[in-house]
Amino acid sequence: MFLSELLASAIRMSIPILLAALGAVYSERGGVVNIGLEGMMITGSFWGAVGSYYYGPFGGMILAIVAACLMALIHAIVAVTFRVDQIVSGVALNILAYGAARFASIALFQKATMSPHVDGFTPWNIPLLDQITFLKPLVTNLSPIIILAFLLVPLTHWVIQRTVFGLRLRSVGENPLAADTLGIKVYPLRYSGVLISGVLAGLAGAYLAVEHTGMYVEGMTQGKGYIALAAMIFGNWSPVGAMGAALLFGFAESLSFRVVEGGAIPYQFIKMIPYVLTLVVLAGVLRRTTPPAADGIPYERGGE
Amino acid sequence: MDNPKMEVSIVQLRGITKRFPGLVANDSINLEVTRGEIHAIVGENGAGKSTLMKILTGLYQPDGGEIYLNGTRVEISGPRQAIGLGIGMVHQHFMLIPRFTVLENIILGSEPARRGVLKDKEARGLVEELCRRYDFKLESQVRVWDLSVGQQQRVEILKVLYRGAEILILDEPTAVLAPQEVRELFVNLRNLKGQGKTIIFISHKLDEVLEIADRISVLRRGRMVGTVMAKETDKRQLSEMMVGRPVFLKTEKSQPRVGEERLKVKDLTVLGNLGRPAVRQVNLTILAGEIYGIAGIEGNGQSELIEALMGLRKILSGQVLIKGQLTSDKSVQEIRALGVGYVPEDRHRRGLILPMMVWENAVLGLHRLRDFSRPTGLNFKNIFAHTNRLVREFDIRLGSVDLPVRNLSGGNQQKVILAREMSRDPGLIIASQPTRGLDIGATEFVHQQLIKAREQGRAVLVVSADLEEVLSLSDRVGVIYNGEIVAEFRPEEVTPEEIGHYMLGTKSLLREGVGA
Numbered sequence: 001m002f003l004s005e006l007l008a009s010a011i012r013m014s015i016p017i018l019l020a021a022l023g024a025v026y027s028e029r030g031g032v033v034n035i036g037l038e039g040m041m042i043t044g045s046f047w048g049a050v051g052s053y054y055y056g057p058f059g060g061m062i063l064a065i066v067a068a069c070l071m072a073l074i075h076a077i078v079a080v081t082f083r084v085d086q087i088v089s090g091v092a093l094n095i096l097a098y099g100a101a102r103f104a105s106i107a108l109f110q111k112a113t114m115s116p117h118v119d120g121f122t123p124w125n126i127p128l129l130d131q132i133t134f135l136k137p138l139v140t141n142l143s144p145i146i147i148l149a150f151l152l153v154p155l156t157h158w159v160i161q162r163t164v165f166g167l168r169l170r171s172v173g174e175n176p177l178a179a180d181t182l183g184i185k186v187y188p189l190r191y192s193g194v195l196i197s198g199v200l201a202g203l204a205g206a207y208l209a210v211e212h213t214g215m216y217v218e219g220m221t222q223g224k225g226y227i228a229l230a231a232m233i234f235g236n237w238s239p240v241g242a243m244g245a246a247l248l249f250g251f252a253e254s255l256s257f258r259v260v261e262g263g264a265i266p267y268q269f270i271k272m273i274p275y276v277l278t279l280v281v282l283a284g285v286l287r288r289t290t291p292p293a294a295d296g297i298p299y300e301r302g303g304e
Numbered sequence: 305m306d307n308p309k310m311e312v313s314i315v316q317l318r319g320i321t322k323r324f325p326g327l328v329a330n331d332s333i334n335l336e337v338t339r340g341e342i343h344a345i346v347g348e349n350g351a352g353k354s355t356l357m358k359i360l361t362g363l364y365q366p367d368g369g370e371i372y373l374n375g376t377r378v379e380i381s382g383p384r385q386a387i388g389l390g391i392g393m394v395h396q397h398f399m400l401i402p403r404f405t406v407l408e409n410i411i412l413g414s415e416p417a418r419r420g421v422l423k424d425k426e427a428r429g430l431v432e433e434l435c436r437r438y439d440f441k442l443e444s445q446v447r448v449w450d451l452s453v454g455q456q457q458r459v460e461i462l463k464v465l466y467r468g469a470e471i472l473i474l475d476e477p478t479a480v481l482a483p484q485e486v487r488e489l490f491v492n493l494r495n496l497k498g499q500g501k502t503i504i505f506i507s508h509k510l511d512e513v514l515e516i517a518d519r520i521s522v523l524r525r526g527r528m529v530g531t532v533m534a535k536e537t538d539k540r541q542l543s544e545m546m547v548g549r550p551v552f553l554k555t556e557k558s559q560p561r562v563g564e565e566r567l568k569v570k571d572l573t574v575l576g577n578l579g580r581p582a583v584r585q586v587n588l589t590i591l592a593g594e595i596y597g598i599a600g601i602e603g604n605g606q607s608e609l610i611e612a613l614m615g616l617r618k619i620l621s622g623q624v625l626i627k628g629q630l631t632s633d634k635s636v637q638e639i640r641a642l643g644v645g646y647v648p649e650d651r652h653r654r655g656l657i658l659p660m661m662v663w664e665n666a667v668l669g670l671h672r673l674r675d676f677s678r679p680t681g682l683n684f685k686n687i688f689a690h691t692n693r694l695v696r697e698f699d700i701r702l703g704s705v706d707l708p709v710r711n712l713s714g715g716n717q718q719k720v721i722l723a724r725e726m727s728r729d730p731g732l733i734i735a736s737q738p739t740r741g742l743d744i745g746a747t748e749f750v751h752q753q754l755i756k757a758r759e760q761g762r763a764v765l766v767v768s769a770d771l772e773e774v775l776s777l778s779d780r781v782g783v784i785y786n787g788e789i790v791a792e793f794r795p796e797e798v799t800p801e802e803i804g805h806y807m808l809g810t811k812s813l814l815r816e817g818v819g820a
Contacts, residue, residue: 162424164417171401171412178399182413182463183384293403 014250020228023200030193031173035090038225039097044205049216064206072198083298115216173292176299320369347523392464402449454485483804563592566763572622582608597778605787645725649736715746
């Protein structure tokens with residue numbers, strides 16, 4: 001029972017990381033590093049709560065996606081069209097998102113740091129499987145977003161590998177000059193990669209606020225955008241790999257909660273587990289991964 | 305109507321002119337290419353070949369003149385339109401995506417698809433049909449990073465055929481190939497010609513042009529010198545047309561008078577950027593008064609070897625001795641102080657700092673020497689005197705030494721490096737791709753300087769992708785393949801084909817059975 005509850009919690013913890021990491025796959029396979037995921041998640045969490053407060057959970061998701069997409073659009077304009085360093089643009093976005101959320105929170109809720117309680121979707125149970133005692137925590141009380149996130153993994157794989165859009169997106173992430181000479185429009189493809197990452201990061205933030213916590217709290221993303229980026233790298237820029245990594249990080253986080261309940265070790269140390277794990281994983285794995293060849297490199301037409 | 309004797313001009317250029325600031329790259333050029341011929345365009349670097357081809361593929365718009373295809377006047381606005389008109393370009397630097405499969409590379413941009421979903425079977429069928437028709441040996445599911453350079457070139461050619469090209473422009477296609485691969489390429493090209501395709505072949509290698517082309521057009525300084533039948537001309541006439549004066553095609557040199565060991569490399573192993581050994585167990589000895597050449601296809605560990613010798617890359621195991629001294633614990637500066645002159649392979653990224661002045665570049669790395677520095681800063685008087693002396697001795701053509709080195713032509717930039725490195729009286733000169741991108745005149749000059757250095761009793765190590773260059777300069781030649789020196793020859797006892805086998809790894813003196 002303990003194990004299945006632990007796994008159930010791990011899955012829930014991993015969802016925001018998974019969604020944002022899938023977004024990062026689109027952005028980075030198209031050649032744009034998106035360290036602004038954290039900011040897009042912050043934006044998603046706040047506007048998800050706002051939308052949910054006024055229009056219910058579905059409205060929350062929509063509002064979160066629109067808001068995060070606007071952030072992504074800023075990143076695309078700055079990093080793709082104006083070829084600013086993608087890391088700088090992303091970091092600036094994170095700072096902007098933090099401030100914007102705080103400002104809007106004061107304006108809407110008269111409180112800087114949290115929203116009132118908001119309602120989530122009605123949870124789902126998977127029929128038949130919920131009759132098995134051991135599986136019960138895993139298959140009951142599921143947010144539809146959880147199911148959506150896992151469905152997005154094969155869908156993303158299929159889009160990237162099997163569609164014209166995916167092939168062309170990958171080509172501008174590998175060698176934009178070659179793509180350009182074949183008549184492929186580099187900028188629109190890079191924009192769409194970044195915007196899709198905005199959609200998914202916004203959804204990730206909204207899940208966190210609306211489905212996971214039931215309210216918006218300032219700083220609730222706790223660096224999950226960065227962890228998502230690490231998960232995507234650990235997963236070698238592939239959706240399936242990113243899912244594995246997201247589950248690992250989710251597991252570490254849920255484990256840290258359980259151990260805190262035990263109380264033997266000072267909880268500050270336990271809380272470090274996911275972050276330390278991120279560092280260790282990246283330090284160990286980074287050398288062996290192969291990012292898209294033009295990842296992070298702005299493309300300029302006619303530039304040598 | 306269908307008179308086979310009647311020659312049809314598939315491409316006709318009339319009075320094509322293209323100006324760049326301070327330069328007329330193409331000066332009212334006329335050119336006629338007949339359907340189904342292999343038409344070579346030769347000329348030195350800067351003669352305007354690339355500009356002309358960029359106009360034909362729509363990358364540049366001409367300032368004047370007209371282009372006719374099959375007798376109809378056309379405006380070519382871009383590469384996509386060019387391919388629509390049946391003109392396909394095979395670039396010198398491959399426009400391939402190494403991580404993609406052969407199939408993906410070929411179909412990219414015009415994918416067979418239904419509602420955005422790739423039709424894999426159909427795509428594979430199309431590509432395999434192309435391979436069959438033109439007798440290209442390629443697996444469509446292999447990733448391009450697993451292919452040899454020659455195979456990658458075939459993918460490039462298939463890319464334009466897939467797009468329905470009738471006219472194929474190949475830009476310096478043999479520059480990166482081993483002799484055997486050149487053979488295969490020529491077989492492929494004759495096949496294409498047999499199927500009615502027209503080929504425009506850009507090159508500066510006259511032997512190859514004479515072998516493959518039906519007709520040859522020569523460009524010099526932006527002007528069309530003339531078009532000749534390949535059968536009715538020879539190398540001497542062509543090179544005179546190219547340069548505008550008689551050229552000495554053979555490098556003259558005396559018998560070597562060798563002295564003591566200047567460079568000794570023992571069991572050297574060096575890691576490449578991917579963390580795998582790029583140089584494996586290399587042994588080399590170079591004596592004073594000889595030129596040792598390293599031949600090999602690019603990317604077989606040459607760069608890593610040179611970097612290790614210069615102290616720019618860590619040695620994993622083995623030893624390097626320069627003038628008898630171990631270099632493993634020495635910095636680059638200390639290694640240079642042993643008397644090593646270094647001409648790096650990429651003069652823009654190493655060797656020069658482009659935005660800095662010529663005089664600054666002329667003492668780069670030497671600025672600490674007592675001659676050039678004072679306790680308070682640089683000794684400008686001596687530096688300028690030194691630079692002016694180098695400019696005279698090496699015949700560096702420039703407006704002023706107080707201008708950025710970027711303003712100089714490639715040949716003069718290389719002379720700045722050569723002059724600087726020679727000025728310290730080095731006992732060992734390491735020159736990597738010393739004539740890459742230089743025109744015939746500058747190439748001649750660099751060769752003469754290297755031979756002069758040898759006659760002065762210096763040891764010279766030359767690495768070059770140009771096999772002809774290695775063979776004509778060197779007293780001894782080592783062939784590098786996959787990080788190993790697989791064979792060593794004296795140039796007079798070996799044919800280029802023989803060396804080609806070693807370059808491709810199909811033969812090895814060290815161990816048998818090295819296959820792809």
